[in-house]
Each structure stands twice: as structure tokens, then as C-alpha cells.
Amino acid sequence: MPDLLSAMLEYAFMRNALIAGLLAAVACGVVGSFVVARRITYVAGGIAHSVLGGMGVAGYLIAVHNWDAVTPLHGAIVAALLAAVVIGWVTLRARQREDTIIGAVWAVGMATGILFISQTPGYNQELMSYLFGNILMVSDSDLSVLLGLDLLIVALTLLLYNRFLAVCFDAEFARVRGIRVELYYILLLCLAALTVVVLVTVVGVVLVIALLTLPAAVAGLFSRTLRQMMIGAVAFCIFFIIAGLAVSYETNFPTGATIVLIAGVSYVVAIVVRWLIRKHRNPVSE
């Protein structure tokens, strides 16, 4: 940790990495709790993988057509929102098999990304950083986009918390109360999409799901309400990201993978701890 601290002071990229991690943790805790409680991890997975398509197309436009104002992050935002709306709309309106549609969006998004990346001239080191993240490459302009996304996510969640809660818990009753269930469900998926984009910068497309769900899952073991779960998830996510940064700085391991592994191990430890607590409290029934 002292090494990490001195690295923070010395290198701007380490500071950016830490700020990106903290921003990611906020979005991740808040939206991840909804995703876990509503059991739409698979939806988030589909959105996450479709992001590769957006980044691939953006990278192609930058390299081939000199779209200087565009960054891969912009492409990721567009692709994620598009995937969220398609998945949400198809499941609600067309009554298609949800898992089939999600699987299709998942793979078609990745295929689009791979195709465009292959057609982009130059050495494609970027594919690996899209897939597995590179928190050490976060630029100042990326940070301001992440901050904007964070503010949007937190503001909307605070404002619409009760509606989101009702739509997630009992959509039919919410509809009878005059809540526009479809609108709020798709809006929630869009928030999940934006969160996925934030997390992709930290751990990449492939590992997003772990970071989106594990902190909320760990917090869920020790909390009673969604509110508590969100606060706990933010705290756990901050811990996982800082610990991952520190370990990877010491060992030179890939940062995204290190963060996810720490989260995974923590989840297992948390399950055991909770089991021990319950056994201690209630030795007969367990």
C-alpha cells in the first residue's frame, strides 16, 4: 500500500486509475443492486458484450475516417443504450423468448466489434484492452465522461427509487397504480447500460458482469433492504478496486483480472462468514 500511495503521488495515470475506480464503484453499487435484486444479470451480460461492437465501430471511424471528436467510450455508450432498448423492448412488447434475444444481442455485438477491429488498420492492441480493460489507460477526458455518467445514474436512481423498486418487485401492481412500467423498466436497463460502460473502462467487456454483481451479492448477504445493499455494494466495490490496483501494482498482474478475482474470493469468504454467523446465533436449526 505505501508503494501504491507513492505511485499515486508520482504518476498521473495512477491517480486517474484510482478516480476511475471510485467513480465506477458508485455506479456499480447503486445499479448492481437493482440488477442482482431483479435477477437481470444475464441482461447486463448481453449489454456488456454488445459494447464491444460500439467500441469497434468507433475505433474504425477514428482510424479510417478521422472522426477526431469520437472516442471508443462514445461508441460504447451508444452500443450499450441501443442494446438495452432492444432487449427491453423486445421482452416487453414482442414477448419473444428473453434469453434467446439476449444471447443474440450478446453475440451479434461482439461479432460486430471483432469485424470492425479487424478492418481497422494498425496494430490492434486495443482489442485486448476492450475485452479485459485497462484502467491504467484512462484519460482525463474519459474521466469527465465517467463523472457525467455517474452523476446521471445516481441522480436518476435517487429521484425514481420508489418507482424502480415497485417495477422490480411487482410490475403488475405498479401498473395498476398508474406507473408506466415499460418506461421505467427500459430506463433501468439504460442505467445498467451506462453502468456497464463505466465498468468496461475498469475491467473490460468480458469481466464486467463480475464487478457489476459481486459487490451487490456480497452486500446482499448482510443487508435487509435494497438501500442498505446499495451502500454496502459501493463500499465493497471501492475495496475490491483499490485492493486490485494495489496487488496488480506490486505483482504486475493485469488489473481487471486481479480486481475480479479479489471480488470472487471475497464473495466466497462472505458466504462462509455469514454461514458461521448464523450457526453461531442459531446453533440448533442449522
Next chain:
Amino acid sequence: MADVAAINLENVTFSYNGGVVLDKVDLSVAENDFVWMVGPNGGGKTTLLKLVLGLLTPDSGHVRVFGQTPKTMRGRIGYMPQQTSLDLHFPITVMDVALMGRLGRAGSGGRYNAADRKAAEKALEQVGLADSSGQLFSELSGGQQRRMYIARALTCEPDLLILDEPTANIDQLLQRELYQLLESLLGKMTVVMVSHDPAFVGQFVRQVVCVNRTVEVHPTGEVSSEMLGEWYRDRDLRIVRHDRRFTNGEDHA
């Protein structure tokens, strides 16, 4: 305005995937009436209620609630569903569920205020769950869950209360309390209740609506409570028993 019926169905037909569930149904429920709805499972009771709630749209005919379309009148309806396929492990307290009855009310911009909390507390007290308001939904028994849904419907402070089998899974003692609660609502709001249990309803029910693809209405003036019991038993004994076993089985699952 005084003559506007709480519920008015005119020549309503509804079918699921080609199978006719309700066939040219006419029904009128006056304001502040108490209606007992009976009929075999699959006879269309829940479908009829969902038409009144605007969750379903009829193939033909008109549904009016307080003289308007169901969707515009939703704010005045309190609804307790029969079966919910809710996630039992959803992290939510009894109070939070009861508060959902306050959603979509004019003035509350998505946040609950003190009046909302008061209404929820009152409703939980009415169903005997005042002490459980901080409990988790997942910690409730089947009967407690039913009562929580009734509280949520009451929290709406509705003019029309729709209860789809509120007595299922509730033990005898609580059933008596529930009927006392319903009796206290008499004349204050319109109540439509689906139940297979004629024991208490006969005492204060004003109209019996039998739903089985078509709708027959029997005012209680014509049907004494003894006759009601007889009539119900003759018609539905087999079905009722089958249904009871079904719900019991579910409760144990």
C-alpha cells in the same frame, strides 16, 4: 353523478388465444356496494377483475369504472392480486411493500411523505401486521403475505377495493378478523371480493356475482344466507374442494 356505477360492464367478451373466457357479460355494481364474486377456477373471475383494472382490454364491449375508462380511474382502485409470482428473496420490508399503495398519487413526485407513511402504518395495523412493518418480505408466512397484500391495497385509500381470494392460506382466527375488517369498510367504499368461502360473507354481502364464462347476479334480498350456502355447495362443492387442496399444496411448497 350520484347514479354513476362503481363498475359497469356492457356486453363484454374476452378470449385468450381464441378460447372465450367471458362471453357477452353485463355487470353493474353500485357505489359502496359489497360484492361477493364466486365461480369455478378458470371461470373467468380473475380475468373479469383484470378487465376492471384495465390490465386487460376486452375484445368487444365496454368496461367503465366510476363512469370512466379503467386506466383513468386506477388511482381510485385498490387491488390485491390472487397469486403473485414475486421473488420471495427480494430485499424489501413489509413497510416498503405497503407504501407501494401510495405510488402514482397526485402530489407525490415519486417520494413518500409523512402522510404516505401514516396511511401505510394504518393499513398494516388494520390487517394486524403493525409489529411486522420492519420485517423482511421473505420472513413472512403465506398468510402474512396475503395480509400484507391486503394492507397494500388499503394503503391506496381506494374508492373501489378489489380483493382476489384474500382468505386463501389464512387461518380461521385471522379469517374472522379479516371479515371484521371488511365489515368496517361497509358503506365506505365499493368492495369486490373473490372467495370460495361462504361462511362469513353471507352476513353482509349485498350482491353475489357468479362468474362462469357468463355472469349471473343474485341480490342478497333473494338469497338468504342459508340458501346461499346451499346454492354455493350444490354448484361448486367439487371445484371448491379441488381448489382448496391446490392452494394448500402451494402453501407447503
